[in-house]
Amino acid sequence: MIVELGHFMLILALVASLYQSVFPMWGAVNGDTRLMRTAAPVAHIIFAFVLLSFVALTYAYLTSDFSVLNVAENSHSDKPLIYKISGVWGNHEGSILLWVLILALFGSLVAGFSGKLPQNLKAATLGAQGWVSFAFLLFVILASNPFLRLANPPVQGRDLNPMLQDVGLAIHPPLLYVGYVGFSIVFSFAIAALIIGRIDAAWARWVRPWVLISWIFLTLGIAMGSYWAYYELGWGGWWFWDPVENASFMPWLTGSALLHSALVMEKRDALKVWTIFLAIVTFSLSLLGTFLVRSGVLTSVHAFAVDPSRGLFILAILMVFIVGSFVLFAMRAPALKQGGLFAPISREGALVLNNLFLTTATAAVFFGTLYPLLLEAATGEKISVGEPFFNLTFGPIMVPVLLLMPIGQLLTWKRSDLKGVTQRLSLVFALACVAAALLLWAEGGRQVFALIGFALAFWTILGSFWELVERVAPRKVGFARAWHRLIGLPKTVWSTALGHLGIGVTALGVLCVSQFESEKVLVMHPGETTSFQEYQLTYEGFEDLAGPNYQERVTSYSLSKDGEFVRKMHPSKRVYVASGRPMTETDIATFGFSQVYLAVGDPVGQSGLVTRIYHKPLILLIWIGCLIMSAGGTIALFDRRLRVAAPLSAKAHRKVANNTGDQQSAQS
Amino acid sequence: MTFWIFVALLTLALALAILLPLRARRLPNAPEQDGDVAVFKDQLRSLLKDRDSGAIEPEAAKALEVEISRRLLAASRASKTPVKSPAHWGTRIAAGFAIVALPAMALGLYMHFGAPGVPDQPLEARLANARQNVDLNVMVARTQDHLRQNPDDLRGWQVLGPILMRMGEFDQAVTAYGHIARLSGRNVQTLTNLAEALIFRADGQVDETAKGLLLEALQDDPQAIKTRYYLALGESQSGDPQVARTAWQQLIAEAPADAPWLPAAKNQLARLSSKNEKPAKSEPQTPAGSTADAEKTAEHSSMPEGELAGPSPEDMRAASELSAEDRADMVSGMVDRLRARLFAEGGSLQQWQMLLRSYSVTGNKEAAHAALQKAKEQLGEKSADYLALEQAAAQLGLTPP
Structure with a gap:
């Protein structure tokens, strides 16, 4: 019943x-x-x-x-x-x-x-x-x-x-769905605004928590999915530019753009039509993602069942909503009251640039994801658009984004002074270069591009907190007062700093792993030892065990670092009873932010075992960065005020700048 | 009946959720209409508080105050749009919809898609119910459940092993015989049984693991006929033909004249002699094998030497009543007929799918591949039907040729 x-x-x-x-x-x-x-x-x-x-x-x-x-x-x-x-x-x-x-x-x-x-x-x-x-x-x-x-x-x-019999399944889809689906409410707000034909200045204030919640969960969901793929699939990769991943990444990119454009809308009563447009685009991309994943167009672990009629049904939903909302947008958007214009060198100007780059990046990912599918549908030809394409398109677009982030944070609303801001950041620039050189030296690299990449990541990381440092000015006002000021800073400052810090940390992890990760595949026999970077690994043997619904061959390795025993590692292979499907379970040893990743393959001969060892320097930073970003978003969520930016008179501007301990800017 | 009461209550709840707000007399509209104004007032208040507490510099606060006031003014002008009085017919249609259309649609859809009156059937309840009308599958499942809780129950595994062999669940039979060998010691009988299960699982191939077990068994009893039989089979498949021939000849020489496996052994020997170099294709007798005397097969679990049979006669009688052999024969006959017809005359996508599924159930991959190949010719490589079939094959774990 x-x-x-x-x-x-x-x-x-x-x-x-x-x-x-x-x-x-x-x-x-x-x-x-x-x-x-x-x-x-x-x-x-x-x-x-x-x-x-x-x-x-x-x-x-x-x-x-x-x-x-x-x-x-x-x-x-x-x-x-x-x-x-x-x-x-x-x-x-x-x-x-x-x-x-x-x-x-x-x-x-x-x-x-x-x-x-x-x-x-x-x-x-x-x-x-x-x-x-x-x-x-x-x-x-x-x-x-x-x-x-x-x-x-x-x-x-x-x-x-069996691949789904993991804690990951308990967490990843609900997180991701809250993100995906959360943007539906933003979409509904946009549609409502178009239908009623009026966007209040406060519209952005009402939409803000929903954009934030969705964005936070989408960030966590994507990060979780990436980590899950990393430890479960046994290939050591954490992002494959797989269409399914891209499907979740595109709404994230436009969602991030939306987050920033809504800020401009709230503060300056501008970019209204653009914000509405982004809201529609973001949810359309969520729907597209659902279509790609659920229709069976793609074969992957996410596409549970292949059924053309279902695909058509979702395609129909997709068409009705996307076409319908864009038609509505085309009809009603011109009637919406536009906001004021603004100077290019200003916080809002920087946010517009951010939007420009994020949407361009989305377009690149969109193209790389859909072009192979369309080509296959049209001509039957199968091409694979993989990492090289995305590295060449998405990568360069992200460079100016990272470069501009600390600058944008220091620009003031309405009108600002680029020269002053760059001067104020010169210390950050110098520190970033030193940090990058140190990291490169520590990892034993020589490449110039790696140096530039690291410098960019450190620039973002250090720059994200520069606004806090300037506002608090510990050297000028003394520690006790500075602490007081730090606590009293508006939540928006904190959330911006953490959000940008997270991006920088993730970027650092990505760059470090892609530059310095190493891999070794070999056949090992019991008692054999292999050395790998500064680690030594000894294969000791295996044991057959029965799990609740699978049979398992648990291997035993012992891992040493510089000759000192660290821990035992037990990667295993399972066969699930009901489906008969095999599954590899990896074992990962963590050293600080770096990891040694161990996966076993098939047995060779009497006692040999295919063993894959990966060293992943600083890889945890990728996901820690995502957590920091989400933390930033969460702080913003608790900022309940309606934000307004007001122009200051030139005199007042100087005074305020003085008071916040910024000598240089005031003089310039 | 309870079910329909719930259905009625739930529908009522939905109708009330619509009707109650519709019927409300007083319509508070003032505070809600000027949400914008309220927000700006709120903002102004929090700004003043910030200024007083020193969180914002006075100059900045002043500029902000001007900006907010400007917006407040604009908003309060905008909010003075007249509020229309709601038309009553709109409310009536909505109410009518809630009372008539909603329940009608819900019930209609449910009667079409639902299964009213079908009770929940949790596994435990079904297993308990099944105790009266014994079904082999249920019995096995229950025994397996029991053994999973008590993996050291030797008696249970001994009962289960032969039944699983007969059912063709060689995978699980391997597990069962593995446990028997663990619990009652690695002697000639347990090891040979385990090897036999492994061989059947591998479609008659004597692999390294099975061979190792048989050799170990032979150390316990060098004369064990069943063990030697499988070892000889392994030699014919991949070993030295000369050794194999000697092994078969010895077995045949020692065998009693009426041994049921004698024809098979002679057959193997004949093959070895005729095709000297070519390894013999294995043909172990399946548990539902060719021996005409089905009862005998049941008693001896496919192999010679009555004393080697593990389970007691009662167990075997209980199992043989279910006549798994008959069922397997019937099914394989049907599959063969379907195959013959499809290969000769072709058929629909569904029929090909059915054939593939049958082969995947019996684990006959070669036949499945052959069928897929044939379907490719019949349906056309590029046809939608063939592609669908290929997908179905992939889902069944069969890779396309």
Whole structure:
């Protein structure tokens, strides 16, 4: 009965979202307060229904109810509890249901936490969210229904793809989906603004938390996915420019652009139309990502099932939403009131540049992702656009972004002084060069490009905090006062610094790994020792063990550094009983931010074993940088004020600059 | 009945979520209409607070105050747009929709897609239910569950091993015999059984692991016929033909005249003699093998030497009642007929898929590849059907030729 009730509640959610799509929107357009008032309760009840439905499916997984087709196909009664739960979204149907659940959650959150929102904007936003919910609920029920039943349930299920039987599956999709789907609410806000035909100055203030939440989760989701691929796939790579990865990266890029353009909109009442445009583009890219991943256009671990009819369905949703929203945009955007103009040398000018580079980067990734697919569809020719393409396009675009980040942070709103700012940053520049040279020397590299890259990363890292240093001016006011000032700094300053610091840290990790990582593949016999950089590795033997739903061959290695024993390492190979599929489990030893990564391959001869060892210098910085970025975003989320930038008179400007301890700027 | 009460309550909840706000008499509109103004007022207040606490320099605060006030003025002008009085027919349509259309659509869709009245069937409940009407699969699954909890239950593994062999679940049989060898010691009987399971799993190939086990077994009892039989088979496949011939000749010479494996052994020897160099293609007797005397096969688990058979006669009788052989024969007959028809006359995508699936179930990869090759000719390499078939094959773990 629980399973069937879950199914019924899903259908109720569908019809409720049909109501939501029509009536509150109608009310918003015609000023009918009664109809608008129904939007919030319906948003809540849709969420409640989808949630309960999700719980019902989870129940079926927990009890191994193989009379549910979806459970029989993707579960196994021996699976450990956590994978029974995460297995709910480890398949096509369940993952789309999770998508819808988060969609409904965001609708409910907007309904609950937007007390100050003008009623018509709220109703229209929830109405637009209702369109998205309706489309995807329809897709779930018609084309990927997780509640279909089997008349003759099998005794045992077919089990989850072993690659997905990992904690990663429990965390990565929900994080990523909150990011992906969160942008739907931003999209709904944009659509609502277009339909009502008015964007308040405060629109950006209301959209800000939703952009931030989505961006934070998308950042974490991508980072998590990357780390998961790194340790689970056993190839030692952390980013493959795989279409599926790009699909999540593109909304992240435009989302970051949106984050910055919304700032300009909030502070300066400008870039309104552009911000709306970015909101639409970002969600369109999320939808495109969902299409690429879920339609079976791509074969990867993410594409659970290949079914052309599903692909067409998602393609139809994609077309309707993207084309529809752009048509609406073309019709209504000219009517929106434009904001003021501004000087190129100013904080907003720098933010526009940021937007320019980020969107160009998105275009490069978009092209590299879709061109091979389109070419294959059109001519049947298969080409592979891989790392070289992205390194040559995406890489150079990121250089000016990194270069401009510290400068942009120090520019003031409305009008600023580039020369002064560059002078103020000369110390940062010098420090960055020294740090880069030191790192290059420590890693034993000689390449000029590596030096430039490192200098750029350190420039970003050190520059991100320069604004704090200048504002606090410890040398001038003394430590106690400086501490007081540091605490009292506006949250925006902190969030900007952390966000940019995170980018710099990630960039440093990426550059270091790509320059200095090394790999060794060899066949090892028990008792044999191999040395690798400053490490020595001895293969000791293996042991066959039985896991809950797999057989495992656990190997044992001992790792020493400079002759001193560090730890035992136990990479293993598993064979899953139900599916018979093999799986490699790696073992990773961490030294500071660097890692030694060990994976085993097939046995060779009587006792030989293919062993792959990788040394990954500073690789953890890649993900630590993402965590720092998210922390920055989280701080911004708690800044509840509406931000405004006001011009200062020239005299006042000098005075303020003086007070914040900036002698040079005042004199210049 | 409870189910339909829940259905009614849930539908009612949805209708109420729409109807209650629709029916509300008083329409508070003032504070909500000028959200913009409220936001700017808020902002002004927090600015003044910041200025007083010294977080913002007075000059900057003054400039900000001017800017915010300017926006506040603009916003309050804009918010004076007249509020239309809501039309009653809009509300009526919405209410009608909530009362009539929503429940009708929900029920209609559910009756179409749902399975009303089908109860939940958690695995445990189903296993408990199955106790009355014994199904071999269920029995095996339950035993396996039990053994997973108690992997040291020798008796359980001894019961399970032969049944798994008969069912063709060689993979799991290897596990079972592995446990038996672990629990009751590595003697000639346990090791040979384990080797036999390995050989069947490898489609009759005696691989290095199996060979090692057999040699170890032979140390325990150099005369064990079953062990020597498989060793001879291994020699025929990959070893020295001369050694193999000697082994077969010895076995045949020592065998009683009515030994059921004698024809197979003679056959192997004949092949070796005729094709001196070519390694013999293995043809071990399958548990559902060619021996006409099915009962005998069941008793001896495919191999000679009654004393080597592990499980007791009762176990075997219980299992043989299920007549796995008959079922396997029937299925393989059907598959063969389907294959013959498809190869001769061609067929639809579904039929080819069915054939591939059957082969993947029986683990016959070569036949599956041959079928895929044939389908390529029949359907055309570039046709959508063939591509779909190739995808299906990939999902079944069969790589395209």
